[in-house]
Amino acid sequence: MFILEKRPTPSRFWLYATPVVAVLLTMIAGGLLFALLGTNPFAVIKTIFWDPIFGEFAFYLRGQLLVKAGPLILIAIGLSLGFRAGIWNIGAEGQYIMGAIVGAGVGLAVYPTESRLIYPVMVIAGALGGWAWAMIPAILKTKFNTNEILVSLMLVYVAQTILAKASTGFLRNPEGAGFPGSRNFSSYKAASNPEFFAGSGLHWGGIAALVAAGLAYVLLQRHIVGFQIKLTGQAPRAAKFHGVSPNRLVMLCMGLSGALAGLAGLFEVTGPAGQISIDFNVGYGFTAIIVAFLGRLNPIGIVLAGFLMALTYVGGEMAATNMGLPAAAIQVFQGMLLFFLLGVDVLTNYRIRLLFRGTR
Amino acid sequence: MDFGSINPVILIASLMVAAVPIMLAAVGELVVEKSGVLNLGVEGMMVMGAICGFITAVETGSPFLGFLGGAAGGAGLSLVFALLTQVFLANQVATGLALTLFGLGLSALMGQGYNGIKPPLTPDVPFGPLAQIPALGPILFAHDWVVYFSVAVIAVTWWVLKATRLGLIIRAVGESHDAAHALGYKVNRIRLGCITFGGAMAGMGGAYVSLVRVPQWVDGITAGAGWIALAIVVFASWRPWRVLIGAYLFGGITVLQLNLQAAGSAIPVEYLSMSPYLITIIVLVIMSSGKGRAALNAPAVLGQNFHAAR
Numbered sequence A: 001m002f003i004l005e006k007r008p009t010p011s012r013f014w015l016y017a018t019p020v021v022a023v024l025l026t027m028i029a030g031g032l033l034f035a036l037l038g039t040n041p042f043a044v045i046k047t048i049f050w051d052p053i054f055g056e057f058a059f060y061l062r063g064q065l066l067v068k069a070g071p072l073i074l075i076a077i078g079l080s081l082g083f084r085a086g087i088w089n090i091g092a093e094g095q096y097i098m099g100a101i102v103g104a105g106v107g108l109a110v111y112p113t114e115s116r117l118i119y120p121v122m123v124i125a126g127a128l129g130g131w132a133w134a135m136i137p138a139i140l141k142t143k144f145n146t147n148e149i150l151v152s153l154m155l156v157y158v159a160q161t162i163l164a165k166a167s168t169g170f171l172r173n174p175e176g177a178g179f180p181g182s183r184n185f186s187s188y189k190a191a192s193n194p195e196f197f198a199g200s201g202l203h204w205g206g207i208a209a210l211v212a213a214g215l216a217y218v219l220l221q222r223h224i225v226g227f228q229i230k231l232t233g234q235a236p237r238a239a240k241f242h243g244v245s246p247n248r249l250v251m252l253c254m255g256l257s258g259a260l261a262g263l264a265g266l267f268e269v270t271g272p273a274g275q276i277s278i279d280f281n282v283g284y285g286f287t288a289i290i291v292a293f294l295g296r297l298n299p300i301g302i303v304l305a306g307f308l309m310a311l312t313y314v315g316g317e318m319a320a321t322n323m324g325l326p327a328a329a330i331q332v333f334q335g336m337l338l339f340f341l342l343g344v345d346v347l348t349n350y351r352i353r354l355l356f357r358g359t360r
Numbered sequence B: 001m002d003f004g005s006i007n008p009v010i011l012i013a014s015l016m017v018a019a020v021p022i023m024l025a026a027v028g029e030l031v032v033e034k035s036g037v038l039n040l041g042v043e044g045m046m047v048m049g050a051i052c053g054f055i056t057a058v059e060t061g062s063p064f065l066g067f068l069g070g071a072a073g074g075a076g077l078s079l080v081f082a083l084l085t086q087v088f089l090a091n092q093v094a095t096g097l098a099l100t101l102f103g104l105g106l107s108a109l110m111g112q113g114y115n116g117i118k119p120p121l122t123p124d125v126p127f128g129p130l131a132q133i134p135a136l137g138p139i140l141f142a143h144d145w146v147v148y149f150s151v152a153v154i155a156v157t158w159w160v161l162k163a164t165r166l167g168l169i170i171r172a173v174g175e176s177h178d179a180a181h182a183l184g185y186k187v188n189r190i191r192l193g194c195i196t197f198g199g200a201m202a203g204m205g206g207a208y209v210s211l212v213r214v215p216q217w218v219d220g221i222t223a224g225a226g227w228i229a230l231a232i233v234v235f236a237s238w239r240p241w242r243v244l245i246g247a248y249l250f251g252g253i254t255v256l257q258l259n260l261q262a263a264g265s266a267i268p269v270e271y272l273s274m275s276p277y278l279i280t281i282i283v284l285v286i287m288s289s290g291k292g293r294a295a296l297n298a299p300a301v302l303g304q305n306f307h308a309a310r
Helices: A012-036 A041-049 A058-084 A092-109 A118-144 A148-170 A204-222 A224-234 A236-242 A246-270 A284-294 A299-323 A327-344 B008-034 B042-060 B063-087 B092-110 B128-132 B136-140 B145-163 B165-175 B177-182 B187-213 B225-235 B240-263 B269-288
Strands: A002-006 A350-354
Touching: A012 A041, A012 A299, A012 A327, A041 A299, A058 A092, A058 A204, A058 A224, A058 A246, A058 A284, A058 A299, A092 A118, A092 A148, A092 A246, A092 A284, A118 A148, A118 A246, A118 B269, A148 A246, A148 B225, A148 B269, A204 A224, A204 A246, A204 A299, A224 A236, A224 A246, A236 A246, A246 A284, A284 A299, A284 A327, A284 B092, A299 A327, A327 B063, A327 B092, B008 B042, B008 B136, B008 B145, B008 B165, B008 B187, B008 B225, B008 B240, B042 B063, B042 B092, B042 B187, B042 B225, B063 B092, B063 B187, B128 B136, B145 B165, B145 B187, B145 B240, B165 B177, B165 B187, B177 B187, B187 B225, B225 B240, B225 B269, B240 B269
Parallel strands: none
Antiparallel strands: A002 A350
8 A cells, every 4th residue: 555645845746747657647547548449559659649740641640739739739838827726727719619609700791891900900809809808707706605606617518509590590691592600701801710821720720829828928937927827726725825816816717718719729729720610619628628738738839739739739640540430539638648647746746655565 | 479289298208208318317316415425427428328228228229228237337536536536536627527528438439330220129027907007097107117127226216315224424524524524434445436427317318318318329329418417406305206307307308499490490409409508507506596506505525525534
């Protein structure tokens, strides 16, 4: 048997080593899973983690990595601020959808006007849409002490029904012969978000993600708000004595994460997705939770984690088409990653001591 | 709006059926939270129960075994939660979320090839002539066994928590794990038991969705029922009988909005189908604010991990 002994201070080594160990353990467990599904585990792992970067089609897939990593990083950065302070916004998926609907709505309202101003206004509208959707749980939390986890999650389901209504109703393409889905933004230049260089995968979303990561880093390292966020997370009572207003922090963290999720939604819907459709959202808002934890709630870590998670998406799709790996297997793989991460994390704060018979 | 086409007797009878999944999941989660553990993975455990129950029922042909399979599936997933939070002391909120993400993925993986199959029918309990009583018959005596079982679980949970030594220990662990530890109770083992019970109940609730409510398998079949169950525990301010009231209330809303959709009411379908979630939020707001704050009744160490230093 073994017992856990609390470390006097968290281990810096394990703080950085746990994500690596977790990824390795996930590869082993995932390999077993893939073997059970009747595929060659080594080939699948290679397809997921190696081929998108160095394989035959890497010139195309590297761009895809950026396409997937952008929204994940953008959302995860916002979530990580709240998670650090113990504010659990888990409805990023809903804020992502609402940002996309509001931003796209603004663009479609002025169709077919061509102006340089349209896209910036849409970006602002997208951020506001996500922000407003996140403000609902934030205000309910501060005014009525309502659990923000449950409210933000419920609002995801509400946002999904609004999305269904948008794509079949108020945002439907009037020239689309009755098919669900809005006008395609790729044919509406003023409101579209194309790749800067074809095939590079870099569009405004990727830029925004990197800028957000940079700003979040500065905020956490250099700004008083960042200090307050960290303090509230580590010692809520001390934070109160320090004069931190918990309500202000809730509004700030929820608002920021909502706005960033809304931005991600807008960039996605005007860029890679192309239109508002009933299922344009693919769960980035939930996967971003894994990204935030995998990146240790640290902006730089989140950028790395975002790319790793993008790798599982892109590589997973490759494995699905080439080797018949079920798409759901990748979802399981991502979930396992979070499990291992949370489990291995114990080593950061605790030391494991083996107990032999007779010793205590 | 046309309420005339909705028969109140059938409405009540069908809301009792609609309430079963969330009632089972919520009463399980209530016991978990009473022991001081916040397991946000109810949705994941429910959906695992739904697929495990579905597979078991289809393969064996027995709906009863299906429900046992569902309970085993939910309990199995909850053991992962127990391992991570009780042994490796992982953050309960994060682990619960992971459980939901993982459960949704794994259930979709397991469910491949089970789409479009009808599970064996769960028959009504034969009450003979009792079911023929006007009004009371369809409401009280024309259901399958799980409906009665779910009410029985509420009653037993209430009795155990209120009147037995086991209930006292569970509550002690949830109110002050340090004191319970000092008295010699194995805090983590007691919590492990509660978590497993919660998982089994959530799994059974999920199995009810895929075997009776829908009845077939589609990915993500529980559609947020697990989260509503979590909200009902808050609504009930951690009291078993209020879980029953809460579940019937939400069952009623679900059935009513489905009936209104079918009756072709003037309210668009989308707004009707988001109503259970919106009403959950409103109820949460009412219960969390004001003088009778539900939070005052919450177990004192809810969500905190216990590490025995000595």
